Amino acid sequence: MTIGGVARFWREIPQRYNLIGKQCGSCGRIYFPPRESCPYCRRKSIGKMRDIKLSGKGEIVTYTVIHVAPHNFEGQVPYPIAIVQLEEGPRITAQIVDCKIEDVKIGMKVEYTFRRIQEDGYTGAIYYGYKFKPCQQKQNHQ
Amino acid sequence: MRDVAIIGIGITKFGELWDKSFRQLIAEAGSKAIIDAGIEGKEIDAIYVGSMSAGRFIGQEHVGALVADSSGFAHLHIPAIRVESACASGGLALRQGYLSVASGMNDIVVVGGIEKMSDVGGTAATETLATAADQEWEAFFGATFPGIYAMIATKHMHDYGTTREQLAQVAVKNHANGALNPNAQFRREISLDTVIKAPPVAQPLGLLDCSPVSDGAASLILCPAEKAKKYTDKPVKIIGSGQASDTLALHARDSICTFNSTVYAARMAYKQAKKTPKDIDVAEVHDCFTIAEIIAIEDLGFVEKGEGGKAIDNNITTLDGSLPVNTSGGLKAKGHPVGATGVAQVVEIVTQLRGEAEKRQVKDATIGLAHNVGGCGASCIVHILEAM
Incomplete structure (x- = not known):
């Protein structure tokens, strides 16, 4: 990451904290991260992209385990990172937490969790955002 | 024109x-x-x-x-x-x-x-390479450039049964070719075992699945x-030139194991050249990681989708195979000074078509292809060349 870019992080807070995407008012497709226009409707979608909060539930499409990390992540290795397909359609890249590394699998059901992502070694700023954890099993109350 | x-x-x-x-x-x-x-x-x-x-x-x-x-x-x-x-x-x-x-x-x-x-x-070099990926929505969350290609490898192994050994074979082949290239960074052969036992970078990729700095x-x-x-x-003669782009982030694409930028750039180049994949005698493809060569030969139409892992065992992409790939040693063994790579690939193809490749010469090569990828497939350039 470019060092010292605090505004660069601040302006993405709604997306990274609360999974706010965009829905095209023309065709209904949902995008995350947000887009200024819909790639399918293009000019018809301008001014019609609406904020939409995503459920945060999804499934692992593919994954890896990072052993050699960028500077700001060195203290976290090894860590799993995955492409997650959200229920609403968009796919995002995020770390998988709260499970054993060897339990991470393609097809695994996961859900959003708010976590610390990295610490900027230059400004000291701590950046937060989304990671994903295995879906909680439904409790069987009798 | x-x-x-x-x-x-x-x-x-x-x-x-x-x-x-x-x-x-x-x-x-x-x-x-x-x-x-x-x-x-x-x-x-x-x-x-x-x-x-x-x-x-x-x-x-x-x-x-x-x-x-x-x-x-x-x-x-x-x-x-x-x-x-x-x-x-x-x-x-x-x-x-x-x-x-x-x-x-x-x-x-x-x-x-x-x-x-x-x-x-090394860390600064790796972070600079990662700027080819999506900084805000991939790298920010801890995805590295090898990590993004590793996610392609995981999916390819899951969907098509590609094995760890098949990934490693790409590095072994390209090192064997690099050993014959006086300009290559690594002029030594390596064994399958050495590749597989190398320190992990991003599973399933290890250090020797990655091109060097x-x-x-x-x-x-x-x-x-x-x-x-x-x-x-x-x-x-340059008989075909194609270029295409795609989303910067891998996750934004429907298909993880296909680079549509390669498919479209190749289609453009083949059409202009009036050639098909069967006409190609020798190719340099963008093997920044071992998995990258496997999906490249699929997306270029040299083998069917999912069959790329078997191309070495099937004696297709080896130096004495039906369509030798990365005779120079590729990015893996020749080295990958990123801005130089796309030009160096064409230097190798011209050397082959002139018949001047000495120990790594492909017999009777008259048509060659060079395939250069930017980022994780957000850009692709394909050139087809023919001896005049």
Whole structure:
């Protein structure tokens, strides 16, 4: 990451904290991260992209385990990172937490969790955002 | 549109060249190509140079003019254009140079590609390469560049049964080829076991599944095909040039195991060349990671989707195979000075089509293909060449 870019992080807070995407008012497709226009409707979608909060539930499409990390992540290795397909359609890249590394699998059901992502070694700023954890099993109350 | 030929090639040794500067490397590659073509400096109409990130690697921007200057052409005031498309910067520099000659605007064009990566440490080099990925939505969350390709490998193994050994075979093959290339960074063979037991980088990829950090430069001289025989007995014609783009982030694509930028760039190049994958005798493909060669040969149509892992066992992509791939050693063993790579690939294809590849010569090669990828498939440039 470019060092010292605090505004660069601040302006993405709604997306990274609360999974706010965009829905095209023309065709209904949902995008995350947000887009200024819909790639399918293009000019018809301008001014019609609406904020939409995503459920945060999804499934692992593919994954890896990072052993050699960028500077700001060195203290976290090894860590799993995955492409997650959200229920609403968009796919995002995020770390998988709260499970054993060897339990991470393609097809695994996961859900959003708010976590610390990295610490900027230059400004000291701590950046937060989304990671994903295995879906909680439904409790069987009798 | 005019036909365009390559009449000169030049390349430096690739490697960690502590004693060579950016300026020395590009001047060496350029002067070799100019001497090879037998042209004079005053004949040059334009210079196109591919460089991914001189700003981060050596703290120097404005490298178009710098390249003209350090090559000794400042007093001739030749137009110089720096081209950037991440790891495909070199391939795109060739395409821009090609288009300018094909259009009739320029006659003699020098195309260069360069990267001087070893002046920064390994971590800084890796982070600079990661700027080819989506900084806000991939890298921010801890995805590395090898990590993104590793996610392709995981999916390819899951969907098509590709094995860890098949990934490793790509590195073994390319090191064997690199051992025959005097300009390669790694001129030694490695065993399958060594690749598999190398330290992990991003599972399933280990250190020896990854191309290295390299310094190096390469250069080509272009001219209208009708004038090519005036300069050389062995001109090579550019019969197809294709380029395509895709989303910066891998996650934004429907297909993880297909680079549609490769599919579309190849389609454009094959159509222009009036050739099919079956017509290709030798290819240089973008093997920045072992999995990248496997999906490249699928997306280029050399094998069916999902069959790329078997291409070495099936004796297709080996040096004595039906379609030898990465005879130079590829990015894996020849080295990957990112801006130079796309140009260096074409230097290898021209060398093969001239019949000058010595121990790694592909017999009777007349048509070759070069495939250069930017980022994780957000850009792709494909060129098809034919001996004249």
